[in-house]
Amino acid sequence: MHGSARPDSARPDSARPDNLGSGDIDGFGARGRDPGVGAGSVDARGAAITSSPPVVDRAREIELLEAALSCGAHVLLEGPPGTGKSTLLRSVAADVDVPYVLVEGNAELTPARLLGQFDPALVLSRGYSPEIFADGPLLEAMRSGALLYVEELNRVPEETLNVLLSAMSEGQVAVPRLGRVTAAPGFAFIAAMNPFDAVGTARVSSALYDRTCRIVMGYQSAEAETDIVALREPDVDAGWRERVVEVVRSTRTHPDIEVGSSVRGAIDLTRLAVALSRRRGVPLTDDEVGVAAATTALSGRIRLHDGCGRSAEDIIVELYRRVFAVPEESRDDERTRGGESPGER
Numbered sequence: 001m002h003g004s005a006r007p008d009s010a011r012p013d014s015a016r017p018d019n020l021g022s023g024d025i026d027g028f029g030a031r032g033r034d035p036g037v038g039a040g041s042v043d044a045r046g047a048a049i050t051s052s053p054p055v056v057d058r059a060r061e062i063e064l065l066e067a068a069l070s071c072g073a074h075v076l077l078e079g080p081p082g083t084g085k086s087t088l089l090r091s092v093a094a095d096v097d098v099p100y101v102l103v104e105g106n107a108e109l110t111p112a113r114l115l116g117q118f119d120p121a122l123v124l125s126r127g128y129s130p131e132i133f134a135d136g137p138l139l140e141a142m143r144s145g146a147l148l149y150v151e152e153l154n155r156v157p158e159e160t161l162n163v164l165l166s167a168m169s170e171g172q173v174a175v176p177r178l179g180r181v182t183a184a185p186g187f188a189f190i191a192a193m194n195p196f197d198a199v200g201t202a203r204v205s206s207a208l209y210d211r212t213c214r215i216v217m218g219y220q221s222a223e224a225e226t227d228i229v230a231l232r233e234p235d236v237d238a239g240w241r242e243r244v245v246e247v248v249r250s251t252r253t254h255p256d257i258e259v260g261s262s263v264r265g266a267i268d269l270t271r272l273a274v275a276l277s278r279r280r281g282v283p284l285t286d287d288e289v290g291v292a293a294a295t296t297a298l299s300g301r302i303r304l305h306d307g308c309g310r311s312a313e314d315i316i317v318e319l320y321r322r323v324f325a326v327p328e329e330s331r332d333d334e335r336t337r338g339g340e341s342p343g344e345r
Contacts, residue, residue, distance in 0.1 A: 053231060055091045057224035058084060061215055065092045065190075068213050069147075074168050074189040076153070076209070079217035082262020085192040088217070089149050098186060100147035101137045105156040105191075111163045114138045115175055128177040138167060139175070145186030153191040154201040161208060164189060168211045196259065222249060225263045233270045240284060244269050247294060247323045251301075256308040256315055261301040269297040287324070294320040 055062065061077075065088065068075045077085040093100050103109065116136035118128055126132055141148035150156065150164075167173050171183040191212070193204065219225075226238075226245045233241070245266045252260030272293035277284045299312040 053087060055084060055087055056227050056231075057220050058088055058217075061088055061217055062092055062095075064213075064215050065089075066096060068215075069096060069098070069188055072188065074212045075191070076212040076214045077190065077192040077217055078195055078214055079192075080194055080196055080219065080259075080262065082264045083217045083219060085217055086149075086151065089147075089190055089192070093147060098147055099144065100149050100190075101141040103137045103148065103150045105150050105152035105154075105193075107155065107157060109156050109160050111160050112136070114160055114163055115173065116140075118177070130178060133175075133178050138163065138173065139181055142167060142171075142173070142181055142183040142187050145184035148187070148189050150189070150191040152201075153193040154195070154197075154204050156202075158202065158205070161205065165207055165211065168208075219249075219252065219262070222246065225249070225266060228263050229266050229270055232267050233274060236270060236274060236284060241270060243323050244273075247320050248298065250319045250323065251298060251316075254315060254319065256304055256310055257302050258305045259303040261298050265298045265301045269293050272297055287321075290324060291317055291320055 065075060069092070077088065079085060089100065103114070114136050116134050116139050119132045119134060122132040135143065138148055140146070163173065167183065168189050171187065172180055174180050222245055226242050229241055229245060248261050248263065248266040248269065251257055254260070273284055273289055276289045276293055277286060280289065282289060295313045295316045298316045302312055304310070304312060
């Protein structure tokens, strides 16, 4: 960090995966965010090396991104949440041995936060001297020849996006009272966005599209998503895990659901079911455990069509029992033995 002028939401990110991390960003088990993280960055040149999970079933996208970076192109990764956009960037940055600066896009990412600013306290005594200017993530990436990676690009205000256009097309930005900053070799702009999210987002201008190469990342195959869940919960029965993934994938095709769950929902469903079965002392295949885990993990991840007349929980229970095919008489027997209804344990 470079003093108080750096956005207090800054955080480091490394570009070298070694093994599975402990957090989750894009459904692959990527690193979690540090407390208080928002829009910002730290010096990519001093970023610590931390772990990151392997990329599953993305050979085409890896090849395209590496090729784009090798020829100096800027790239837009476009796809729904949970499709591994951030994990892909980490993997490729590691492969080509290039540092990167991560910025989380939101309405508070102003041009000043992106570029940096003079330390107000020191300006009074020393004037607008370049030595007291704290670089923002854009200048940090430009000076060090790093990748600038912006998540949720379509949440960034238009005036901030306009700052990026000059850096992308000319490799330079003009900062008031500081002067013109020229990008070092290796600088490139990479952005990720979910084009299907209309809440809190804005349309990305054609000027930005005109300066980027677009890589579309859709949901992966059932086999690949099962492998992703297995990376996080390797000790559960493979057949049960496949059916969990089937439940999650069925949320993307149900007629009452506008937006379904990503593979993150399958990871959380599996984790919750394992934890609940241990707490209750029942098998992982227990119907009440599965229903409780499914409704908790998935009901907030889906968005229903207006006027469908059903609750998210009702639809999740329908999908779970359709996939797991638990006969009604079996559920009645379980309730009779336990003396409780689902959700009361």
